[in-house]
Amino acid sequence: MKNAYISGTGGYVPPQVVTNQDLVDVYGIDTDDEWIQKRTGIKARRFAPEGIGPSDLALEAAKAALESAGLQATDIGMILFATLSPEHAFPGSGVLLAEKLGLCDGKATFVGAMDIRNQCSGFLYGLGTATSMVKSGACNHVLVVGAEVHSAALDLSTEGRAVASLFGDGAGAVIVSATDEDRGVRYWKCGADGRFADVLCQKVWDTRKRPFMDVGEDGYARVAPEMIWAQMDGRQVFRHAVERMCLGLMEACAATDILGDDIDLFLFHQANMRINQYIAKQMAIPEEKLVHNIDRYGNTTAATIPLLMAEAERDGRLKPGMKVACIAFGSGFTWGTAILDW
Numbered sequence: 001m002k003n004a005y006i007s008g009t010g011g012y013v014p015p016q017v018v019t020n021q022d023l024v025d026v027y028g029i030d031t032d033d034e035w036i037q038k039r040t041g042i043k044a045r046r047f048a049p050e051g052i053g054p055s056d057l058a059l060e061a062a063k064a065a066l067e068s069a070g071l072q073a074t075d076i077g078m079i080l081f082a083t084l085s086p087e088h089a090f091p092g093s094g095v096l097l098a099e100k101l102g103l104c105d106g107k108a109t110f111v112g113a114m115d116i117r118n119q120c121s122g123f124l125y126g127l128g129t130a131t132s133m134v135k136s137g138a139c140n141h142v143l144v145v146g147a148e149v150h151s152a153a154l155d156l157s158t159e160g161r162a163v164a165s166l167f168g169d170g171a172g173a174v175i176v177s178a179t180d181e182d183r184g185v186r187y188w189k190c191g192a193d194g195r196f197a198d199v200l201c202q203k204v205w206d207t208r209k210r211p212f213m214d215v216g217e218d219g220y221a222r223v224a225p226e227m228i229w230a231q232m233d234g235r236q237v238f239r240h241a242v243e244r245m246c247l248g249l250m251e252a253c254a255a256t257d258i259l260g261d262d263i264d265l266f267l268f269h270q271a272n273m274r275i276n277q278y279i280a281k282q283m284a285i286p287e288e289k290l291v292h293n294i295d296r297y298g299n300t301t302a303a304t305i306p307l308l309m310a311e312a313e314r315d316g317r318l319k320p321g322m323k324v325a326c327i328a329f330g331s332g333f334t335w336g337t338a339i340l341d342w
Contacts, residue, residue, distance in 0.1 A: 041273020
């Protein structure tokens, strides 16, 4: 059986930097830099301009990952696109990315494209799926993307500041490839607990209703604020994130018969610096083994871990032969863990 390893990484963030002070000065939000940094560790985030969707950001990250792997888009056997902010309710962003990669014209391969809707854990769900596809022999190369444009659906007002200050736009991508070498994804596991689905959610509409949106006599639909904007119980999210990420890491180490000291680099989902620092303290993980970018990008949801990979590899922190642990937790609740030999 072939092993599945990450042969290429890529990341992309839009150029517009929105600092914490910009939230005050530009958007009129009653907050301040110290308040946000103290609670989240975030100093700035990136916002995409109008007209740009997640598949546009994903295109740049995917091109960088393909170049890193030394591959062409036509080498891809499947696209797995993790996002909670797709351009449309349907179709998914994966098919839009396939078309932008040139896979539907010219030397068309009409490669399969699957969207993954597991929010902050979406990339690890995609990585696990890609690993299984490659190990089974179904594909030689799978493109796994996490991309988000949160800024279009944030309540950028004082009322929405608790959520709006957390999120930014960006994309990360990896190529999962087959190899005969003794390396790659050694372990992955994902989980979910739907009992807490309402603790962190953005419902927008409810298809159980008839009609699923309230439509006025003028034909325009109205969506209540509690439906259109993301809702979060921060304390519950913090508590469950710490518990699930710690347990997931311990389970991964036990399953692969390794100790925490054997891991060279930890790539935690970038939801909140305080969550990650608390987990590191509980698990006795030294600071030099952690990689962060939440201070610069905020929470880019499905993009955080592949963005970390791309930056760490580019900067020389992520090197061949390293043992890497990836951990994520998010809405659903969902979570995921992976152990890789780079």
